[in-house]
Amino acid sequence: MRPGPKRARGFAIVFTVAMAAVLLDGAVHAVLAQAGFGGPRASGADSQLGGVVGWLLTKQSEFYREISATIRAAKSDGSAVWTLLLISFAYGIFHAAGPGHGKAVISSYLVANQETARRGIVLSFASALMQSLVAVVIVGVCAWLLNATAKTMCGAEKAIEIASYALIAAFGARLVWTKGGGFMRALQARPPALAAVGPVHDHSHDHDHDHDRHHPHKHHHDGDHVHDEHCGHSHGPLPSELAGRGGWQRGFSAILAVGIRPCSGAILVLVFALAQGLFWAGIAATFVMGLGTAITVAAIAVLAVSAKGLAQRLSAGREGGGALVMRGLEFGAAGLVLLFGVGLLFGYIAAERATCL
Amino acid sequence: MAIRRLWGWLWLAFALALGTVPAQAHPHVWITASSELIYAPDGSVTAVRHAWTFDDMYSTYALQGLDSKTKGVFSREELAPLAQTNVESLKEFRFFTFAKADGKKLKFQEPVDYYLEYKDSLLTLYFTLPLQTPVQSKALAVEVFDPEFFIDFTFAEKDPVKLVGAPTGCQFKFQRPSDGSASAQKLGEQNFLDDGNSTFGAMFANKITVDCP
Numbered sequence: 217m218r219p220g221p222k223r224a225r226g227f228a229i230v231f232t233v234a235m236a237a238v239l240l241d242g243a244v245h246a247v248l249a250q251a252g253f254g255g256p257r258a259s260g261a262d263s264q265l266g267g268v269v270g271w272l273l274t275k276q277s278e279f280y281r282e283i284s285a286t287i288r289a290a291k292s293d294g295s296a297v298w299t300l301l302l303i304s305f306a307y308g309i310f311h312a313a314g315p316g317h318g319k320a321v322i323s324s325y326l327v328a329n330q331e332t333a334r335r336g337i338v339l340s341f342a343s344a345l346m347q348s349l350v351a352v353v354i355v356g357v358c359a360w361l362l363n364a365t366a367k368t369m370c371g372a373e374k375a376i377e378i379a380s381y382a383l384i385a386a387f388g389a390r391l392v393w394t395k396g397g398g399f400m401r402a403l404q405a406r407p408p409a410l411a412a413v414g415p416v417h418d419h420s421h422d423h424d425h426d427h428d429r430h431h432p433h434k435h436h437h438d439g440d441h442v443h444d445e446h447c448g449h450s451h452g453p454l455p456s457e458l459a460g461r462g463g464w465q466r467g468f469s470a471i472l473a474v475g476i477r478p479c480s481g482a483i484l485v486l487v488f489a490l491a492q493g494l495f496w497a498g499i500a501a502t503f504v505m506g507l508g509t510a511i512t513v514a515a516i517a518v519l520a521v522s523a524k525g526l527a528q529r530l531s532a533g534r535e536g537g538g539a540l541v542m543r544g545l546e547f548g549a550a551g552l553v554l555l556f557g558v559g560l561l562f563g564y565i566a567a568e569r570a571t572c573l
Numbered sequence: 574m575a576i577r578r579l580w581g582w583l584w585l586a587f588a589l590a591l592g593t594v595p596a597q598a599h600p601h602v603w604i605t606a607s608s609e610l611i612y613a614p615d616g617s618v619t620a621v622r623h624a625w626t627f628d629d630m631y632s633t634y635a636l637q638g639l640d641s642k643t644k645g646v647f648s649r650e651e652l653a654p655l656a657q658t659n660v661e662s663l664k665e666f667r668f669f670t671f672a673k674a675d676g677k678k679l680k681f682q683e684p685v686d687y688y689l690e691y692k693d694s695l696l697t698l699y700f701t702l703p704l705q706t707p708v709q710s711k712a713l714a715v716e717v718f719d720p721e722f723f724i725d726f727t728f729a730e731k732d733p734v735k736l737v738g739a740p741t742g743c744q745f746k747f748q749r750p751s752d753g754s755a756s757a758q759k760l761g762e763q764n765f766l767d768d769g770n771s772t773f774g775a776m777f778a779n780k781i782t783v784d785c786p
Contacts, residue, residue: 365638
């Protein structure tokens with residue numbers, strides 16, 4: 217097929233949106249990296265963000281350090297537990313904007329599938345809850361029950377980490393597989409055809425092209441629509457279909473891929489609390505941290521879903537090309553999940569991996 | 574044409590995603606360090622000797638599951654297996670120590686004289702990194718940092734760096750990360766354009782430079 221100017225514009229839109237998402241992500245990270253940088257040896261030069269926001273961001277690192285001091289304090293003064301919970305919550309909110317909390321994976325997943333913002337919120341909270349649970353289970357079993365050494369525990373953490381990255385990659389591969397079909401069909405169909413539907417079965421490609429060649433301007437009649445009705449799932453499910461069982465199953469794999477990897481920060485806090493004889497306070501802090509994390513991830517997920525909605529509205533006016541843009545966007549998002557998984561797995565992306573000393 | 578543009582965009586997006594990622598981490602472990610550069614009588618540098626004190630939380634974490642005769646007190650012998658684990662694990666991270674003599678990278682041997690001390694609920698790891706081949710250098714640079722910034726290295730306020738047995742006339746300069754006038758942004762670009770010798774985390778580096786006549 218000849219790449220017309222329209223298609224080129226379609227690509228431009230798709231990747232502008234994708235780039236905007238990546239850039240936004242990068243900007244948030246750059247900001248937070250500075251927060252960490254400024255932490256214990258903060259100086260004016262490091263914090264280029266003025267005002268309240270800058271101050272709050274530079275606090276991230278300090279929050280984390282205060283957790284240990286607060287747990288110590290809680291040993292003699294029970295009311296310090298409230299301070300601990302407050303700090304943990306704040307830390308969770310800021311920390312989630314950093315790596316390893318599934319923002320990228322969950323957001324990309326939501327964009328790749330036609331997911332609702334509500335679904336995004338549920339996924340964010342569920343995966344954060346699972347992350348907290350895994351951290352508590354690791355420390356509970358390894359340190360509390362078995363009295364294992366840090367070396368053993370860190371080894372377990374590393375193994376889980378690799379499993380999580382592999383799961384993300386597999387999940388991404390599956391998304392690419394399912395979304396790639398829709399995208400290819402959108403590419404192969406000519407714009408007017410797209411406005412109606414893409415061809416549904418692989419074997420129907422040729423038919424479609426034949427039709428195209430023979431009567432370029434009048435085809436895709438009702439017959440195709442009927443066809444679409446029973447095979448709708450094969451090219452991007454409708455929102456209503458996602459409420460069904462399959463949708464939640466896919467959602468669960470997202471939760472598993474993201475949530476299985478515990479935050480190394482939480483593990484340190486838990487072990488420290490255990491050593492102080494305040495394991496329960498550590499557990500409470502971990503869950504509150506997870507709650508904070510969930511709020512940030514959910515906010516970013518909702519942002520991603522709305523950005524996609526915006527792209528949909530913008531491209532809706534375009535004759536036929538709209539479907540191509542949307543399928544391309546979904547395919548791109550699916551590809552991003554795969555890239556993240558592979559990048560994490562092979563160490564191209566440093567994601568706060570457990571550093572065992 | 575469109576396909577080429579597509580790949581262009583994809584590549585750019587990917588590069589950006591990767592390029593920005595290493596900066597995300599914030600430290601989970603804090604180390605207060607002090608380092609000594611050891612010189613031989615002939616004026617060549619032979620080793621770097623580190624003393625790294627871990628923060629409260631990490632010290633507790635590292636001691637998890639270790640037994641001691643007296644609760645809360647650990648002797649050097651009781652900590653020996655942990656010290657062994659530490660230096661073995663540090664190898665993977667090249668001991669977070671990166672040295673150059675007159676612009677040429679230096680290699681280290683396996684660490685020697687390593688042990689841990691537990692004092693005021695903080696663990697301190699002592700170890701010496703001998704150079705593969707002692708070197709006489711007019712301009713020596715040693716950087717200590719974690720490229721992934723999982724560990725924050727802050728050098729001690731008092732005597733962060735010492736030269737042991739250095740020839741007279743040798744002078745050292747010590748630069749803390751936040752002393753750098755270059756912004757993170759600039760460094761990021763530089764590193765991106767660099768031939769890969771430096772890492773993004775270099776902006777967190779503590780840099781010791783020694784100039785000898």
